[in-house]
Amino acid sequence: MNGHAIAGWWANRALATKGLVVVALPLLIFLGSVAVLFAISRMEAEAEQDVRLTIAIQTDINEVHALLAEASSGVRGYLLTGERRFLEPYQRAEDTLPALFAQLQAAIRDADAARRLARIEALAEQKRDGLTALLAAREGTGTLDQATIGDGLAANKRVLDALRAQIEGMQARERELLAARQDRLDRLRSGGLLATGILMLAGLGGSLFAVFLFSSGIVRRIQRLERDAVLLAQGDVLTGREDGRDEIGLLAERMGEASRLLRAREQALRDGEERFRLVIEGVRDYGIFALDTQGHVISWNTGAQRIKGWHSSEIMGCHFSVFYPGKDARSRSMRNLADAMREGRVEDEGWRVRKYGTRFWANVVITALYDETGALRGFSKVTRDITERRRAQEALEIARQEAETASAAKSLFLSRMSHELRTPLNAILGFAQLLELDRTANSPQDRGSIDHILRAGRHLLALIDEVLDIARIEAGKLGLEIAPVVLSAVMAEAAGLVRPQAEARGVTMICEAGGVPPIAADPRRLLQVLLNLLSNAIKYNRDGGTVVLRAQRVGGIVRIDVIDSGIGIDPEQAGQLFQPFTRLAAGAAGSEGTGLGLSLSRALVEAMAGAIGYAPRDDGRQGACFWIELPVSKTPLPAEFAQGDPASSAIVQPRAVTILLIEDNLANAQLIEAVIARHLPDARVLNAMQARIGLDLALQHRPDLVLLDLHLPDRDGDWVLEELRRTIPALPVILLTADALAAQADWAARGARAVLTKPIDVPALAGQLERALTEGVADE
Amino acid sequence: MTRAADDARILVIDDEPANLALVAAVLAREGYASVETVPDPRHAIDRYLAFRPDLVLLDLMMPGIDGYALLDRLRRLAVADDPVPIMVLTADTSIEARRRALALGARDIVTKPFDVFELGLRIANLVELRLLLERLYLAGKGTGGRGDDSGAC
Numbered sequence: 001m002n003g004h005a006i007a008g009w010w011a012n013r014a015l016a017t018k019g020l021v022v023v024a025l026p027l028l029i030f031l032g033s034v035a036v037l038f039a040i041s042r043m044e045a046e047a048e049q050d051v052r053l054t055i056a057i058q059t060d061i062n063e064v065h066a067l068l069a070e071a072s073s074g075v076r077g078y079l080l081t082g083e084r085r086f087l088e089p090y091q092r093a094e095d096t097l098p099a100l101f102a103q104l105q106a107a108i109r110d111a112d113a114a115r116r117l118a119r120i121e122a123l124a125e126q127k128r129d130g131l132t133a134l135l136a137a138r139e140g141t142g143t144l145d146q147a148t149i150g151d152g153l154a155a156n157k158r159v160l161d162a163l164r165a166q167i168e169g170m171q172a173r174e175r176e177l178l179a180a181r182q183d184r185l186d187r188l189r190s191g192g193l194l195a196t197g198i199l200m201l202a203g204l205g206g207s208l209f210a211v212f213l214f215s216s217g218i219v220r221r222i223q224r225l226e227r228d229a230v231l232l233a234q235g236d237v238l239t240g241r242e243d244g245r246d247e248i249g250l251l252a253e254r255m256g257e258a259s260r261l262l263r264a265r266e267q268a269l270r271d272g273e274e275r276f277r278l279v280i281e282g283v284r285d286y287g288i289f290a291l292d293t294q295g296h297v298i299s300w301n302t303g304a305q306r307i308k309g310w311h312s313s314e315i316m317g318c319h320f321s322v323f324y325p326g327k328d329a330r331s332r333s334m335r336n337l338a339d340a341m342r343e344g345r346v347e348d349e350g351w352r353v354r355k356y357g358t359r360f361w362a363n364v365v366i367t368a369l370y371d372e373t374g375a376l377r378g379f380s381k382v383t384r385d386i387t388e389r390r391r392a393q394e395a396l397e398i399a400r401q402e403a404e405t406a407s408a409a410k411s412l413f414l415s416r417m418s419h420e421l422r423t424p425l426n427a428i429l430g431f432a433q434l435l436e437l438d439r440t441a442n443s444p445q446d447r448g449s450i451d452h453i454l455r456a457g458r459h460l461l462a463l464i465d466e467v468l469d470i471a472r473i474e475a476g477k478l479g480l481e482i483a484p485v486v487l488s489a490v491m492a493e494a495a496g497l498v499r500p501q502a503e504a505r506g507v508t509m510i511c512e513a514g515g516v517p518p519i520a521a522d523p524r525r526l527l528q529v530l531l532n533l534l535s536n537a538i539k540y541n542r543d544g545g546t547v548v549l550r551a552q553r554v555g556g557i558v559r560i561d562v563i564d565s566g567i568g569i570d571p572e573q574a575g576q577l578f579q580p581f582t583r584l585a586a587g588a589a590g591s592e593g594t595g596l597g598l599s600l601s602r603a604l605v606e607a608m609a610g611a612i613g614y615a616p617r618d619d620g621r622q623g624a625c626f627w628i629e630l631p632v633s634k635t636p637l638p639a640e641f642a643q644g645d646p647a648s649s650a651i652v653q654p655r656a657v658t659i660l661l662i663e664d665n666l667a668n669a670q671l672i673e674a675v676i677a678r679h680l681p682d683a684r685v686l687n688a689m690q691a692r693i694g695l696d697l698a699l700q701h702r703p704d705l706v707l708l709d710l711h712l713p714d715r716d717g718d719w720v721l722e723e724l725r726r727t728i729p730a731l732p733v734i735l736l737t738a739d740a741l742a743a744q745a746d747w748a749a750r751g752a753r754a755v756l757t758k759p760i761d762v763p764a765l766a767g768q769l770e771r772a773l774t775e776g777v778a779d780e
Numbered sequence: 781m782t783r784a785a786d787d788a789r790i791l792v793i794d795d796e797p798a799n800l801a802l803v804a805a806v807l808a809r810e811g812y813a814s815v816e817t818v819p820d821p822r823h824a825i826d827r828y829l830a831f832r833p834d835l836v837l838l839d840l841m842m843p844g845i846d847g848y849a850l851l852d853r854l855r856r857l858a859v860a861d862d863p864v865p866i867m868v869l870t871a872d873t874s875i876e877a878r879r880r881a882l883a884l885g886a887r888d889i890v891t892k893p894f895d896v897f898e899l900g901l902r903i904a905n906l907v908e909l910r911l912l913l914e915r916l917y918l919a920g921k922g923t924g925g926r927g928d929d930s931g932a933c
Contacts, residue, residue, distance in 0.1 A: 415872055419841045422871035426893035427798035433896045434805055461893060468873070479875060 010217060011244035018217050018246070022210045029206040033199035040192035047185035053107050054178040058171055060104050064120065065167045067093040067100075068127055072160050075131045076153055079138055090131060097124060110177055116170040123163040130156045221248045228255050237263045287383035290369075293376050295320050295337055307362075307385045309355030320381065325353045340366040340379055352383070361387040410475050414468060421464045429457040466596040470580070473603040480522040480607055484633035487551050487558060488513035488679065489774075490523055492767030494530035495549055502538050502547065511763035512550035514679030519558045520633040525604045529612070530560070532597040533626050537564035540624070557610075557629045565623040574614050578602045605630070657773055660686045660703040662694030662720060663736065664713055671760055672707060672736075679766045680773075691715035695723050702728065705772050708752075710737045718750070725751040732772040736760070788907045789814040791833035793824045793850075794869065795842040799892070803837060803869070803899075810900045812907075821845045828854060833864060834910045835903065840870040840881060848884060855885035863913050865906045869894070 010018075070089035077086030101121050108114050134152040225248065228238050238259040240252070280288050280301050287304030289297055296319055300312035308315075308323060315322075321333035339346040345367045352362040363384040369377045432453040435442065442450065472478045491513040502509050530549070537547045545565035551558055569577065580599040605612040610630040617623045659676060663669045669687060676683050686701055688694035691712040698706060706724060710717030717735070724731055735747055738758040747755045754768045790812055794800045800817045807815045816831045818824050821842045828836065836854055840847030851866065858864035865887035870877060873891050881889050887909065888902055 415874065415877075418873060419871040422873075422892045423796050423799060423841075426871065427796070427802050429893045430799075430802040430806070430896055434802075434809065437809075437896075457893075465873075 010213070011246065011249070013246060015218065015247050018213070022214045025210045025213075026203065026207045029199075029203045033196075033203060036195050036199055037192070040188065040195055044185065044188050044192060047181060047188055050181040051178060051185060053109075054174050054181060057104060057107050057113070058174045058178070060100055060107070061120070061167055061170055061174070064097065064100055064104075064124060065164065067096060068124055068160065068163060071131060072127065072156055075134055075156070079134060079153070082138070087135070090135075094128065097128070110173070113170060113173050113177070116166055116173060120163060120166045120170060123159060123166055127156060127159045127163055130159055217244075218248070221252070225252055225255065228252065228259075232259050232262070235262060235266060285384070287381075287385075289381055291320055291337075291366075291379040291381060293378055295333060295379070298378065304383065307354075307360065307383060308352075314355075323352045323383075325351050325359060336364075336366055337379060340368045341376065344368055349386075360385045361390040407475060410471075411477055414471050414475065414477070418464070418468050422461075425457055425461055425464070428453065429461070432457060463596065466600045469600055470596065470603050473607050478525075478604075478607055480525060482520050482522055482608065484518040484635055485521045485523045485526060486518050486770075487516050487560070488766065488770055490527050491530065491549055491551065491560070492763055492770070494527055494534055495763045496767070497531060498534045498538060501535060505538060505541065506544040507538050507541050508544075508546045509763060510546060510548045510550075511766065512548070512678065513763075513766065515681055516551045516553050516558045518633040519630045520635075521608045521610070521630050525608065526630070529601040529604050529628065530562070532601050533562040533628075536597065537562050537566075537624070537626070540564060540566040542566055545623075553632070554629075556632050558632060560628040560630070561625055562627075563617060563623060563625045565621065568616065568622050569614065569624050571616070577614050578612070657682070657705065658684045658686065658701055658703040659769075660688065660694065660698050660701065660706045662688045662691065662706065662712065662717075663709040664689045664711075665709070668709070668736070668758065668760065671762075672765065675760075675762055675765050676769065679769060689713070691717065691720045695720055698724060698731070699727060703731070705769065706731060706733045708733055708735055710735055710739070721750055721752060734768055734772060785904065785907045785911065786811045786813060788812060788834040788910065789816070789831060790835045790837065790903070790907075791816050791818065791828060791831055792837045793818040793821055793827075794837075794839035795819060795821055796839070799839070799869075802896075806896050806899055807903070809896075810903065812903075821847075821850060824850055825853060825857070828857060834914075835906050836864060836866040837903070838866055838868055838886075840868055840877070841872060848880060851881065851884050851886060862917050863910075865910050865913075867902065867906055 013021075067089070071093035072090075074086045074089035078084065078090075101117075101124075104117055105114075108117055130152065134156070137152070221244070224240065228240065231238060232255055236259065238252075238256045240256075283301055283303045284306055285303055286301075287307045288301045289304045290299040292298050296317055297315050298317075300310075300315055304315075305311055310318075319330075319333075321330045324330075324333050326332075336346055336348060345365065348362075348364045348366070350362065350364075351359045352364070353359055363386050365382045367380045367382075369380060371377050432450050435450045436447070436454060439447070469478070491511055495509050495511045499509065534547065534549065541547060541564045547565075548561065548563040550563075551560045553559075578598045578601075580596055602612050605628055608630060610628060612626070612628050615625045615627060617625050657680060659680075661669060661672055663672065673685050673687070676685055686697050686703060688697050691714050694706075694708070694712075697703075708717050708720055708724075712720070717737075721733055721735070724733055729751075732753040733751070735752045735755040736758060737755060753772050756765055756768060790807060792800060792803050792807070792815065794803065794817075797819055800819055804815055804817055816827065816833065818827050821839075822845060824838075836858075838847070838851060838854065840851065847870075851868065854866055858866065866885065868881045868886040868889045869892060870881070870889065871892040878889050878891075887906055890899055890902060
């Protein structure tokens with residue numbers, strides 16, 4: 001456990017730390033050994049020194065003893081003989097001893113030996129003094145009695161003995177010391193040897209330990225990494241665990257991650273390739289295969305096998321020209337390859353051959369494949385069998401041609417029929433007209449007959465026109481010109497055209513056409529439909545009844561209602577209304593009509609992407625309501641439509657206009673204001689009761705339109721008109737007058753836009769308002 | 781030398797005798813004295829060259845001949861000599877027919893069945909146009925222009 005902790009700790013150190021430890025450990029051991037050896041050698045040297053000193057002391061003491069002994073025997077000889085030559089040792093001892101003693105005193109460190117030396121020195125002094133005294137006695141007397149000599153000698157002998165004893169003691173001590181020192185030296189020597197051995201072992205061990213640390217902590221792991229790198233290169237996943245958190249551990253971890261990542265990518269790549277291969281191989285509807293640069297097949301899929309019949313084992317390596325029919329298969333196939341190389345890709349359609357020689361119509365795409373260096377690697381070829389489609393196309397083409405032929409034939413037939421029917425009718429109507437003109441030549445009976453011929457002929461002509469229109473619509477030959485149409489203008493025109501018919505029966509027309517957006521329609525055809533509905537509404541009305549023509553927006557469409565106050569239509573018959581030649585019994589008697597009007601109207605409205613229908617009146621009153629729905633125009637009104645034919649182009653831009661009304665009759669003014677409010681809800685109306693005020697208002701506000709009553713309290717309306725012409729020439733002016741004769745007068749020459757007679761006709765007023773404002777816009 | 785409108789020479793080409801007769805009757809009623817009718821369109825060019833009309837009324841839809849081709853030829857003859865207006869009478873009411881005829885140089889087009897009043901008025905218009913063109917043409921010829929100027933006033 002502890003060992004593991006240490007190993008873990010060691011493994012987690014950084015490589016620099018590890019290196020330091022591995023290098024420092026043997027170095028420290030080495031330095032320690034050197035220190036120890038140095039200390040031991042020092043101690044040895046000291047011990048040797050001690051031994052040498054002891055030996056020198058012993059030598060010196062022996063010399064002291066010898067000197068004294070020789071001096072003593074020399075003195076005795078001198079004393080006995082009186083010969084001076086016996087005094088030589090004594091003299092030598094006298095010269096040498098002080099130096100010897102000084103030498104000894106310096107050398108002796110042992111306290112016991114020092115004490116003995118002091119005693120020896122004292123004894124030697126005593127001995128020398130004894131000898132000196134003996135000598136002095138001899139010298140003094142010249143002769144020495146034997147007794148004195150004998151005493152002196154005896155005393156000297158005792159001192160010498162004591163000295164000898166001391167010297168011997170000292171020598172014994174020195175020997176003891178020598179032995180002890182020798183012994184210590186020996187011990188030190190053997191101890192040093194031992195220490196050296198131990199240190200050598202320690203150094204060896206430390207080095208070995210460092211080597212172990214180095215190899216276990218670094219080398220082995222690096223070797224493992226190297227093996228891992230080999231595995232990584234082979235694409236294996238590294239599973240070995242590396243515990244250490246040092247650089248090697250991190251490196252191993254990264255390599256492990258890299259190996260897992262590589263494996264995952266390789267897997268994904270393999271999966272992708274596998275999927276791709278399966279997809280390509282599994283495609284049945286397309287022959288997908290690869291060619292080498294020369295055009296030999298090198299891959300093959302199920303679709304290719306299905307379409308062409310060859311199994312992949314049969315076709316691999318074959319040249320793809322076998323798919324081409326005819327003798328020039330090779331050259332055509334190679335041309336395709338050359339085209340693909342030049343263009344990158346070539347698409348071709350044509351006959352190709354299956355394995356057993358049958359042909360199919362193929363759509364072929366050949367794509368040149370290049371590698372990164374731009375070198376051609378081969379071609380991919382995708383082939384589809386579109387024989388069926390081609391057959392279908394051919395059939396369709398034949399059908400289309402037939403249909404065109406039929407359509408052309410129908411057009412020709414319509415044209416012929418129109419001609420063939422009209423040509424005799426031309427003579428009938430023309431001569432009848434001439435006869436009718438020649439009134440004086442005819443009897444009243446003849447005139448009645450001529451009238452019948454003319455009416456029947458015109459009815460026939462109307463029938464022919466409507467039949468041809470219906471036929472044209474059905475043949476798609478009507479040639480509608482759909483454009484943005486301002487409904488109010490077309491409605492006003494339609495109302496104006498049927499006005500004589502309405503007046504003949506005392507029917508009041510009410511036209512409410514303001515405020516709807518432009519619709520998408522053919523204005524001429526729309527007018528035709530409105531005329532048909534209005535003329536029916538008048539025809540089947542009661543005398544003195546009303547016809548309402550109104551339009552309103554409902555979401556993306558505009559609904560037009562034509563409402564009459566006739567006896568209405570039996571709901572059971574309503575379903576047949578739009579069938580050709582259905583003239584309902586109710587209105588049939590005495591009424592003219594082709595019986596085709598409503599069915600033609602329906603065909604026209606439907607051709608304009610609209611709808612038409614019948615509904616009972618929603619206010620519960622007696623009468624019928626026919627409605628038309630047409631889409632709101634998606635394109636804006638072209639600017640040029642603001643000019644020209646008012647039926648197709650009387651367009652009021654939705655904008656704030658200012659209208660100046662100069663009228664002194666309050667009731668009329670209110671009526672006109674109501675009409676303006678309904679048709680031009682955004683318009684601002686300025687009202688003046690007097691000519692002068694009106695003129696001032698015109699100059700001040702610059703209105704877009706002036707409605708001017710000719711009969712005013714202060715000045716004549718003509719004066720106002722003149723002034724306006726002079727000051728604001730472009731300003732449109734509509735005159736209002738109760739005088740029918742004045743209305744016929746030269747109003748245009750005087751510069752008025754239009755004239756309206758009182759009582760004011762509301763639709764006419766509305767139409768004039770819109771027309772005048774539209775032209776005003778165009779002028780701007 | 782101002783000519784009266786009534787003196788205008790009018791060539792009528794129509795394969796349908798009844799219509800030919802009708803047009804002749806209308807022209808007679810309007811007071812035109814020099815009217816030549818051509819019931820067989822194959823003779824139209826010959827008759828045109830022989831008659832030198834001031835106005836041609838041409839039916840477009842006739843069996844055995846392409847009315848448009850005839851119109852084109854007549855118009856070229858007219859322009860080569862001097863401008864003679866051509867009015868087309870046709871039972872073809874389609875907008876294409878009208879456009880084509882006008883594009884080929886017809887001065888006017890009237891669809892059958894026509895209103896006899898309208899036909900008379902339109903013929904009068906074209907005769908007037910023809911006389912004006914003629915005056916302009918003669919004036920443009922230079923030397924003969926003087927007398928015409930005085931006559932025009």
